[in-house]
Amino acid sequence: MFLLLNLLLAPSLLVTVSLQNPEIGLGNRFVIIIIAILIALFSRFILMKVMNRGMMSKSKKLKDSELGLQIAEIQNSSSIKFTVLDSDSDFSDTSSNRQEMVNNAKKVMIQQFKLDILIVLVYAIAALVIYADYPLDALQYFLYLTLFLIWTIMRFIGFRHQFKAYQEGLFKFISPIWKMVFVIFQTRWYMLLALIVLLSTLLKSLSGFLFGDYGEGVVFLIPIIFHLVTINRIRSKAKNRPNLKLLILRVFLISKTSMFTFSRLAKFWKHFGSYFTVADPSFYKVYWKRNFKHKFPVIIVFTFLIYTQLENSSIDSGAGSPFGPFIFLMVIAAIVFIIYSRRRMKLNFVSDKEELNKDIEKLIKHPVKLDNTFKEKPMSCHDNTWKLTVNKLVTTANVVLMDLRGFSEKNKGCEFEVNLLLNTVSLDKILFIGYTSALPLIKDVIQRKFKTLEQESPNINITNPNAVIYEVKKESNKETQQILDLLISKAIVN
DSSP: OHHHHHHHTHHHHHHHHHHSOTTTTHHHHHHHHHHHHHHHHHHHHHHHHHHHHHHHSOOSSOOGGGGOOOOOEEEOOOOOEEEEEOTTSOOHHHHHHHHHHHHHHHHHHHHHHHHHHHHHHHHHHHHHHHSSSOGGGGHHHHHHHHHHHHHHHHHHHHTTTTTOSSOOTTHHHHHHHHHHHHGGGOHHHHHHHHHHHHHHHHHHHHHHHHTTOHHHHHHHHHHHHHHHHHHHHHHHHHTTSOOOOEEEEEOTTOHHHHHHIIIIIHHHHTTTOOEEEEOOHHHHHHHHHHHHHHHHHHHHHHHHHHHHHHHHHHHHHTOOOSHHHHHHHHHHHHHHHHHHHHHHHHHHEEOSHHHHHHHHHHHHHSOBOTTSSBOEEEEEEOTTTHHHHHHHHHHHOSEEEEEOTTOBTTBOTTHHHHHHHHHHSOGGGEEEEEEGGGHHHHHHHHHHHHHEEETTOTTTTOSSOEEEEEEESSOOHHHHHHHHHHHHHHHHHO
């Protein structure tokens, strides 16, 4: 609550900072920022340790009957063939499917933009009705609305090209500059401004009702209701959007491959569907690094503003410096955060089949986030629940990416997944990817596992079985786009 109040006071705090002698308390503010960074890094280190211990432990809730029985395999009469693709291959037959999905995603974004403009307009009309005779009294409120409008427009302009990993023509060269210029208008800042506008309006509505000005209370209540109803309507319609569910399986504990998959490939897939994966420490390094990069600047800005307000207040009142107490409160807040996050982590681990099914059903029922992109679902598993989880996910996904980069004679941890996929998922729904050096080993593993399959396997005794392998050479934007195109085509066709 204290943080939210300071969010609403942010513009006035900035004014206060500018009026104050810059030398007063500047050193304290710098130290506060450094300590905040150290606390954040330490908290992340502790939580990573907690995550690792959870993954190495066994679930006590899992019953032996939920593990499933080993089904006998029979000889497969079909002989598998391979199609190996790379960045020089012809992908013209997959681009039309991708373009169809991009067009759908753009339509959703345009609809969201129009609704956001309408929301700002309703807020502005309500403010003009109340402050028509004395608009200067609502200068701060109009500042919030103006910022929200600017962020809405610039977010739309800046991210119209976010649906493709690889750009062609002139935009191929200006794309990095374009992203750099518009990075500040990312979704999180836009949503933060939307929250500030909503809370500011709510305070005005409540003050109107509390002080007997019911007309003002009702007028400011109207845009709040309109805003919330619009959000609910968007979320309700999102349930009917086509959701291409992607399962990503990979060689564990390789940070380099996780960075490519989850920082780049999954970033574009969120516009077309949800993705599932079984999380490991290398995934969380990437996942938390991304969240840290997005959220931490917001935390730092408002930590600075909050401390500035406290220090200025102490100077005005003649009280002592709040430096010591503020550091103490930051440490206490970090301890509370670690305890809370640790508890959430334990609750998010897959402990048995019932919890797993509930998690999957929840995502399928509500697949879209507030920014209108699809949710991701990293599954945190105990040592004895990850196979159960993979078994469930392969039957839920529309398409499977079997990432075998890092696969080698010394690291064959994915043989179980390869065998499971061939027994449960049709070959035309699977895309294998791997480095050039590992292709012979990848082919050998697939061939061996394909020779004997379960009786109910969709790949048993089929005509002309063909496994598609994408050869990764540079992990470039072009390769990212081609992998996306292949996955979209496989998901749509199937």
